[in-house]
Amino acid sequence: MVRLRRAAGRDLAALAALEQTVFSGDRMAPRQFRHHLSAPSSDLVVARSGTDLLGYALLFRRAGSRVGRVYSIAVADAARGQGLGARLLQRLESAARAHGLTEMRLEVRKDNAGALALYQRRGYQIFGERAGYYEDGCDAWRLAKSLLPPRRRARVGHAPRTPDPRKTR
Numbered sequence: 001m002v003r004l005r006r007a008a009g010r011d012l013a014a015l016a017a018l019e020q021t022v023f024s025g026d027r028m029a030p031r032q033f034r035h036h037l038s039a040p041s042s043d044l045v046v047a048r049s050g051t052d053l054l055g056y057a058l059l060f061r062r063a064g065s066r067v068g069r070v071y072s073i074a075v076a077d078a079a080r081g082q083g084l085g086a087r088l089l090q091r092l093e094s095a096a097r098a099h100g101l102t103e104m105r106l107e108v109r110k111d112n113a114g115a116l117a118l119y120q121r122r123g124y125q126i127f128g129e130r131a132g133y134y135e136d137g138c139d140a141w142r143l144a145k146s147l148l149p150p151r152r153r154a155r156v157g158h159a160p161r162t163p164d165p166r167k168t169r
């Protein structure tokens with residue numbers, strides 16, 4: 001059984017090892033993981049099966065902002081395609097809601113079709129891009145998702161921009 005929980009000091013070595021195998025660039029250093037274990041503005045979640053670390057996800061929050069930023073999600077190669085990435089993302093969204101956040105944002109490499117599919121299937125929409133965002137010069141899509149229920153979303157200006165079909169010819 002795969003369990004998700006807040007990361008702790010005993011996860012640090014495995015987190016650093018997973019980061020090495022999953023990413024070829026823009027890696028988080030072990031001291032950054034250590035920092036995010038206890039940083040008040042971070043939610044670092046791990047997925048464990050017994051002693052194996054199968055994945056992690058990291059959310060950043062900022063004081064005074066209602067927007068959370070999905071900084072990273074990683075799933076070990078052998079555990080992919082079984083819904084774990086989606087579970088980790090959902091856990092970050094729950095953490096964001098618990099802190100009163102109303103929107104999630106993230107960047108994803110334009111050449112990362114798998115991650116883009118994960119986010120889009122979970123309601124994230126492209127709203128911009130960042131040129132040369134990654135170490136190797138790859139561009140990023142910027143994605144966002146409202147955490148508000150649809151009725152409140154309309155009131156605070158998150159309504160979809162597509163026109164109401166009843167008003168078009």
Ligand SMILES: CC(C)(COP(=O)(O)OP(=O)(O)OC[C@H]1O[C@@H](n2cnc3c(N)ncnc32)[C@H](O)[C@@H]1OP(=O)(O)O)[C@@H](O)C(=O)NCCC(=O)NCCS
Nearest residue numbers: 072073074075080081082083084085086114115117118121
């Ligand atoms: C992206 C990543 C986190 C997905 O993890 P995962 O556990 O395999 O994803 P899931 O099994 O939860 O899949 C969720 C959805 O994403 C989509 N998806 C995931 N990987 C995909 C792929 N390689 N190709 C196409 N779609 C993919 C699927 O459509 C799936 O939707 P569905 O279940 O409704 O069909 C994982 O592939 C990974 O760690 N990649 C390397 C690190 C990375 O790129 N992280 C994201 C950027 S920070």
